Structures are given as C-alpha cells and as structure tokens.
Amino acid sequence: MKKKVFMVAAAMAMSVAMSMTAFAGMGNWQQDASGWRWQRTDGSYPMKEWKWIDGNGDGTVECYYFNENGYLAVNTTVDGSAVNADGAWVENSVIQTRQFHGELGDEVLAAQVTTQTNTTTGNPVMDGKSIEQIVLNPEIVGMKGADGVDRLPNKTEIGQGVWGPTYNVEYNGVTLRVETDTRENWVSSFYGPAKVLFNNIPSEGIEMNAFYDNTGYETNATGRKAMASTGRSDEIFGLPGGSYRMAWGDVGERHFEILLTAGEDGLWYIYPDSPVFMN
Structure with a gap:
C-alpha cells in the first residue's frame, strides 16, 4: 500500500x-x-x-x-x-x-x-547462598526435544518460524512463546517469565552475581558479564540493539538469556517477571 x-x-x-x-x-x-x-x-x-x-x-x-x-x-x-x-x-x-x-x-x-521493577516490599536477594537453589523448571525442560510438540499443553499456533510453527502455550497462568521444528516434531525454544522457566526465583528479585553464585550457571565463554545484543537477541526480546543487557548461561545442554533490570546502585537484577529465552 x-x-x-x-x-x-x-x-x-x-x-x-x-x-x-x-x-x-x-x-x-x-x-x-x-x-x-x-x-x-x-x-x-x-x-x-x-x-x-x-x-x-x-x-x-x-x-x-x-x-x-x-x-x-x-x-x-x-x-x-x-x-x-x-x-x-x-x-x-x-x-x-x-x-x-x-x-x-x-x-x-x-x-x-x-524489564521489571521491584514492586515488592522486600529488597532483592544479594547473597545467592542464602536461598534455596534456583533450577530450571523440569516440566518445561521435559517438553523440549523430539516429539515435544505433542507434550505442549494448551497451544495455539501464532506464526511460522524458520523450521516450523511458533505457538503460544498457556502454562501456569502465563503465555509462553514456543518455537518448534517440524523435523521430529521438535520443540526448540521457550520464551517467558523467569518465575515460570525457573523454579525458586525469589519473589523480591535477585542481584545478577547472587543469581550466578546460587546457580553456577555462568558460561565458560563470558563468565558473569552483562551481555548486550548478540545473535538473535534483538529479535527474541523485540528490542532495539544495545538498549538492554542480559544475563546468560548454560545448564547442561540448555542455554538461557535473561533480560536484566538496571538498579540505581549500578548493579543488575533479575525479577520473577524478567523475560527469559531458553533453548
């Protein structure tokens, strides 16, 4: 037009x-x-x-x-x-x-x-060893891989990706964006809030280094550096390049990227609603 x-x-x-x-x-x-x-x-x-x-x-x-x-x-x-x-x-x-x-x-x-601000009455966790270990949601992890599309609950197709359909999946009161691959009916990635893709994210939020202290999930390549745009991240988060920072790491064969919130103290924070991409 x-x-x-x-x-x-x-x-x-x-x-x-x-x-x-x-x-x-x-x-x-x-x-x-x-x-x-x-x-x-x-x-x-x-x-x-x-x-x-x-x-x-x-x-x-x-x-x-x-x-x-x-x-x-x-x-x-x-x-x-x-x-x-x-x-x-x-x-x-x-x-x-x-x-x-x-x-x-x-x-x-x-x-x-x-990203998300701290709307709770408490302060973000600064000592990662003081709380229960944060872990990937095993039910979400169990939906990935071959024939994973058949394991997705309440899915609605919203578009077509490079290798297969993209779905919205209603799970535990939130909508996850899920990318798939028609080859082997594969589920390749999830996008949603930290409180769903991880278990035990503290409701008051957690400082980035405390998160890494708690989980041990930092990558060998970049350690604990707050990352800017890289690869598909602009497309994934739907944000202008360079306008955000993210934590990222590896858990076994899983990789994640978490959108960070800048604190007034110059540190970076993760909150329950912070967007996460996991593949």
Missing part, C-alpha cells in the same frame, strides 16, 4: 537520528475518557501519523494511526487503510504485522526495555 511504503521510506531517512535517540521510541499505552494514546517515555505522543508499535512485548509490530490529538483511530478507514477495533491496520480483516525494526523507527513497550 502506498501509504505504508511512504512510511517506511520516511522512517529509513530518520534511522540515523533514531539510532542516536533510541529511548525516544519507547512508550506505554494510556487510556482516558477520549480513548487510547501511545505515551513515549519522554512524555510525547504520536499525532497525525501512522506508527509501527510493539505494544504488547511479543517482538512483532502492528501499524496504528493516531489523530491530531494523539488518539488511536479505531473501527474506521484512514487514508484508504482499514483499522480494527484495537486500532491495528488490517487487510481483508487480517492484522498486518512484521518483526520489530528499531532502525526503521518502530516503537516498543517501555516495560520490555526496563
């Missing part, structure tokens, strides 16, 4: 500026009596424009139109393009999506970048 082609071209022209001000493209949905707006972390709102936004932290973006007052257009047609009840651009009633591309000016849910 011509409108969308123009949007991408304009966004590419802005890509250098966007790369220098990555955090300007992060925000949260806000609702008042007049409707929904996308409020960026700098306090601004998109107005009289289309924007590609990952508004739910799933790594894909949908296209939305915001009017002259910054409110989301819903159940209407804008510039010849239809938007549904949620404001997403649709073609033949199908929501149009693509992978997040920060270099094109896409915007992302701020909570996915800052």
